[in-house]
Amino acid sequence: MVQNAAEPHATTRPALLQLTGVSRSYGDREVLQPVYLSVAAGECVALVGHNGSGKSTLLRLAAGRDLPSRGTVRFDGLAMDENDPRIRARVAVVGDTVACYPDLTVREHLLLVAVAHGIADAAAWVQQVLEDRMLDERADALTSALSSGQMQSLLLACALVRPRDLLLLDEPEQRLDPGARRRLADLLKAELADGVAVLLVTHHADLALAVADRVVVLEEGRVVRQGVPEAMLAAELLLAELPAAGSAGSAGSAGDVHDGEDR
Numbered sequence: 001m002v003q004n005a006a007e008p009h010a011t012t013r014p015a016l017l018q019l020t021g022v023s024r025s026y027g028d029r030e031v032l033q034p035v036y037l038s039v040a041a042g043e044c045v046a047l048v049g050h051n052g053s054g055k056s057t058l059l060r061l062a063a064g065r066d067l068p069s070r071g072t073v074r075f076d077g078l079a080m081d082e083n084d085p086r087i088r089a090r091v092a093v094v095g096d097t098v099a100c101y102p103d104l105t106v107r108e109h110l111l112l113v114a115v116a117h118g119i120a121d122a123a124a125w126v127q128q129v130l131e132d133r134m135l136d137e138r139a140d141a142l143t144s145a146l147s148s149g150q151m152q153s154l155l156l157a158c159a160l161v162r163p164r165d166l167l168l169l170d171e172p173e174q175r176l177d178p179g180a181r182r183r184l185a186d187l188l189k190a191e192l193a194d195g196v197a198v199l200l201v202t203h204h205a206d207l208a209l210a211v212a213d214r215v216v217v218l219e220e221g222r223v224v225r226q227g228v229p230e231a232m233l234a235a236e237l238l239l240a241e242l243p244a245a246g247s248a249g250s251a252g253s254a255g256d257v258h259d260g261e262d263r
């Protein structure tokens with residue numbers, strides 16, 4: 001089903017994340033017009049749209065990293081606030097900024113994160129993450145020496161140290177090669193199967209097709225369409241909304257991620 005209006009989306013599952021009339025202005029400029037959006041446990045909603053359409057703004061508001069000018073963001077009934085320990089314990093975020101200690105090696109950085117989060121066997125966790133994210137050959141390199149795709153994999157691994165019921169991701173496919181994008185899609189499918197709610201900003205049509213239950217299209221700060229990815233694609237709406245393929249992190253060729261297993 002493709003919905004044409006930015007109206008509240010009716011879902012049969014209770015919402016874990018609920019945005020109600022959320023907007024954001026900078027000075028006189030409203031960069032995000034009122035959005036109604038909910039994400040249930042085990043559901044993935046993908047936000048797509050051209051550069052500057054408001055996707056990262058919406059994700060930051062959903063993560064409680066920014067405050068709406070109007071409207072409310074709630075997580076499991078709580079007012080969303082990234083400093084609230086009850087929320088920090090259940091929400092993991094990969095935002096649009098790179099935050100790493102440049103003078104630590106990859107292994108040291110992961111160990112620091114694991115210890116800070118109280119992981120029982122931190123060394124074993126780090127080794128598993130290095131293998132899962134294909135970073136084992138770079139384990140002893142400084143984080144400042146990573147390629148951009150390797151850095152993206154490290155940031156994802158650091159976010160996933162948290163126990164989580166909600167995962168918020170801003171272009172996690174950015175700078176990843178096709179193999180790493182496939183592993184990302186598999187990882188997200190596993191998260192969803194575990195009942196995690198996922199809100200995903202993506203420029204990658206195949207990633208949305210592979211993992212999203214619903215695609216929300218933003219245009220100039222407004223939700224202009226939403227619906228199941230297949231319907232959006234069949235109507236040639238989804239691809240029309242995405243930037244042209246060709247640059248790293250933009251829409252890729254069919255088959256990069258989508259493995260034909262519909263969720």
Ligand SMILES: Nc1ncnc2c1ncn2[C@@H]1O[C@H](COP(=O)(O)OP(=O)(O)OP(=O)(O)O)[C@@H](O)[C@H]1O
Pocket residue numbers: 026031049050051052053054055056057058
């Ligand atoms: N701190 C800020 N001050 C003023 N304007 C801002 C600020 N942050 C974002 N904007 C504006 O808000 C609009 C939406 O930006 P946003 O980063 O949310 O877009 P986006 O869809 O994520 O873009 P991209 O695909 O390029 O990442 C843009 O016009 C941007 O210039």
